[in-house]
Amino acid sequence: MESNDLRIFRAVALEGSITKAAQMLGYVQSNVTARIKQLEAELKTQLFYRKHGMILTPTGEKLLPYAVQILHLLDEAHKALNDSDKPTGRLAIGANHTVSSLQLPQILSEYHKAYPDVDLSLTTSSTDELIYKILHFQLDGAFVKSSSFIDDNIVEELVYEENLVLISSPETDDIRTACSKPFLMNTIGCPNRVNLEQWLNAEGINNIRYMEFNNLDFIIEGVMADLGVSFVPQSAIQRYETKGLLKSFSIPPQYSTSKTFFIRHQDTLMTSALAKFIETIESKTPYHQIAH
Amino acid sequence: MESNDLRIFRAVALEGSITKAAQMLGYVQSNVTARIKQLEAELKTQLFYRKHGMILTPTGEKLLPYAVQILHLLDEAHKALNDSDKPTGRLAIGANHTVSSLQLPQILSEYHKAYPDVDLSLTTSSTDELIYKILHFQLDGAFVKSSSFIDDNIVEELVYEENLVLISSPETDDIRTACSKPFLMNTIGCPNRVNLEQWLNAEGINNIRYMEFNNLDFIIEGVMADLGVSFVPQSAIQRYETKGLLKSFSIPPQYSTSKTFFIRHQDTLMTSALAKFIETIESKTPYHQIAH
DNA sequence: ATATGCAATCATTTTACATGATATCTTTTT
């Protein structure tokens, strides 16, 4: 019993006539006769009384609601897939710990408001793990900091460029004094920290001490309390600096520029849910260009 | 998109592999590949990522639940039809006014208790209309009084034989006196009335007056109040006669025998619901034999 | 009694499905 058998069965049942059903379906009458007889043989039961027309037997009446529902579902399924203007389904996004706290909540919130039918999921993990999941199609895309991923299957898009500054308590006189204090930083592997170390190296500053914090607010509070110094997005501390709660020092752009990328598999199916997500990213950020 | 396409799609989605799905379905690998590609072409969308295995795309994930449900319903439908030991569905029974009030409620009640999953429907109307509905498969069967229906498509079965008696008030001396009173009878067309008239004719009694009642209890009350006489099943008045509330007179069996038949179309599909109904009738009545 | 409307039958064509062998690509093993 296949769905087309049920389509023919339904037509005959509703029309009460093989001839009319055949016209409706665009078949020739003899074919409809054959299909119905075949269905009756397969189900080992009579579905119609033939009385100069076709009248459902009690068994046929049992089958009809199933036929109607199954055909309706087939129709629904077709619509659900082809109705691709309306973003629906699941959208699995990943993010490195470094990016999740700042722009991402805004982007997700705005996207969810615009497209509430999409089930958003956010996975926060290390960049390596994010890349693995993208290569295995477990994520539709991810926000990461570092670029150039070797793998040809990954396409990346710059979505945000931030300026990192060295921050310290207001009393600090100069950069070198600041650098003698402990650095309140994220755990190893954070790209900001890699940049920082490169600069410190270039300046010939060694003997650096770290204190590990994985929360930006804690870090800022710690710096204001003169627990140590840090290296954070300028935008995140602007309001504290204007109030005189801390002091910031700029370092050369090749070290201070932090780039956020949206990466995805080059073969990801561009669903409307994903397309609209990328649109949302772009609308929130002045920068965007395709790399690789 | 037909159900077999979905069956193949489901297997590939669940196995994550065309090769395994093919083994499971008893197909050769290349066929499964072709079916999936064809389905993707028909739906104009990609359903799987190919990464040394098959991984559902977001669109594929949308389709899967439909496929699962549709295939489940097909299975259900098949079971519902072949599970013919268990009476279910609708059973449309008809009855002439004459029979509906006595044995029928008992039969229906007993049947419903035994097979509560059958939707019983009872249509009370004239014998002619009952026969029309049976010939057009609008009723699965009907209880009627008169026999021999000319139409070859109707089969009949005797289910009940009753003895009709002439009843009158206790003071009535003999049959002829009784017959001078008005007859309280059902409307024209009632087979009992036909029998009665045949006997009266044979006895040479004319000038009969009728009063029409379509309720047996009213008739009996009327007779006890000496409003007139009547011609009713002996079983219905037995308890009144033993109390001396009325008197009954027998007439020859060729006129007094009232037969109830269960008739149906010879081509009615013998569902288990109908078979069990006929069993119930037979168990309630000592008489049963196939006629015609 | 005749004509009409409808389903059944059957020989034939057409289409879609299934197969088997082979190519191609990816991942794992050596």
Added chain:
DNA sequence: AAAAAGATATCATGTAAAATGATTGCATAT
């Protein structure tokens, strides 16, 4: 780095099921 293993894609070919067109036969209506 090379080879083997494991997976899907492609293609020519075979096969079975579906669809057609013409005709027959039955039941209803005029």
